Amino acid sequence: MSPAPRFSVVCPTYNRSGALVPTLDSVRAQSFPDWELLVVSDGSTDDTDDVVRAAAAEDPRIRLVRAPRHGHPSGPRMIGLAGARGEFAAYLDHDDTWRADHLRVLLTAFEAGADLVATGCERRDAAGAVTSRSDLLEVVWHPEIQLLGPVFEPSRVAHRRPLAEEAGGWRAGDGLEDWDLWLRMADRGLRFTTVHEHTAFLLDDSGTRRHRTVRRHRLPLAVHDDPRRARETLLRLRSGAYDEEFRRAYVADTVDWYARMERTPDFVRPTGHRGDLGPEIEARARRAGELWPDLVVVPDRGRFLVAQLLWCPTAEHARRVTELSARVQTRQLALLAEIAESTAREPEPVTG
Template identity: 30%
Template sequence: MPETPVPRVAVLVAVYNGLPYVQEAIQSILDQTFRDFELIVVDDASTDETPSALERFRRLDPRVRVLRMAANGGPVLAANHGLAEVRAPLVARLDADDVCRPDRLALQVAAFDRQPELVLLGSAFDYIDATGRVVGEGHPPLEDAALQATLMDSGNPFCHPSVLMRTEALRSLGGYRQVLNPYGLDYDLCLRMAELGKVGNLPQRLIGYRIHPGQITVTKMQPQLRSAQLYRALARQRRSGRPEDLPLAHADPAESPARLRAALAAGSVFWADMLERVGAPDRARQLRWEAVRASPWHPQVRAMAWVGFKRTLGWGRTA
């Protein structure tokens, strides 16, 4: 039996109990105007009807490959299991609850063709609610210099479901890894990829990033931010020519408890606003209180309090 030709792009999706959104995510890949790809879906031992949904797609489109983990192992094992099966020179990521614009792969592949020094390319994105309604926009920096600075200063400027990466570069790093906890793994990967070559973002909003109260960014914000501190500290060590030293990274004075509290306050304010937009006011209210507890004098917390005070008094309301 002849071997299937190697595609230009592999799209890698890891999913655990992905209903009701995983079908929309997969369809958004199959609807791409760029056709030379294969879709590798790693089912991390789902217990809902996700396996049946994936099997229907596999039967309908020969570009869909479904891999099933024997037991739930988490995002690192699932992503690396899929990465081991990638044959294409470029690998794209997508989360099981997000969606792609039809020209996503076409635009990103063209950018890689123009810029051989690129190792990772993301894009601007939309925030969407459960129905796909756009509730906000994300416009991260576009150029390598600004992205490198943001990575080392404040956080991850990449919407990970939007990234396209060179497979060889990704494999040279050993793929994804977990150092502290299961959170912030994409940030660690982007920091490491950015040390291998140029990174970038396209200005077009190519991804619909879904907002819901149960997402890890909301429910596990503090451990995610703490892992981000550790990954930045490790990156400083590597970028100064030193080997990674976990005990020293944990004690890095640049990643202080005060910085963690400030990041937690700012993140809580941001996600409270987003959850309000998608119709989750109770969870938004909880996040606002978490912001106050984390850092009551943080500028964004004070601004939030001022807005709430004006609403209480009825200021700014129109007749």
């Protein structure tokens, strides 16, 4: 058997056919050549396996791993990891690609002592047009940032190979499985090293599985006894009338939060960055669309919640998000409470 490569790249796929070729080619084009690519076909029923076999015939570093149908990428990723031989594991989803120096950028971070690395990214639509690029704040990391929101899609991440399995591995289920794994790794004391360079190119399309994930957990924002009052609060939040106040509250809350995190040893800036994050926070607030997206009204033990849907995979994770939000979004939540209270104080409409 040939010596173990430095990188094992795990790519789960299902019925991708010839559309998989750019993904495979982006690995074959890497300037750092010491890798193996395990393409785990999740019970594909089209010619995906033949496409991978043809690529493997041209490049023996590519391996097809045939798996029974899981219907979720976590199972194939675990199968890939079980067959991997590399020192480092990197992930590449079947509709994403990499810049030619992606693995070399990761290797530089690992050789400097990193255990877990994430890079910046570009998001592109199906036609290849860039829809967004990760900004500086997307590669600033802290365990609280990891807890509060989903960061780092799999195609941006690599780690020393045993670490995922030591944290319990990839798990299927509701919610975002990458958020779940990175959080469990963080809970074990692992810390991301981040790189601002945009070396991963991600498909930005409403048809991807990330956009179809069922969100069963919620962040409570306001409570009413009457469903009509709850719906009125929701409509006021969506109206845009309070957007400027919320943006100011967002900036103040976030500046305070980052300043507190920055005083801890767990705060991670992207490699080489030492500047002030305040302007980045201001810029994000200006760019933000809805500040409270995905709002719903739901019954809860005889009352009615105005709540935000969460991508959390477990109820325990959602509970932790709720607790941390109460500590770090104080101004925003206070403003929201004022709006809900003013709605509750309004007289009932007169009906004839």
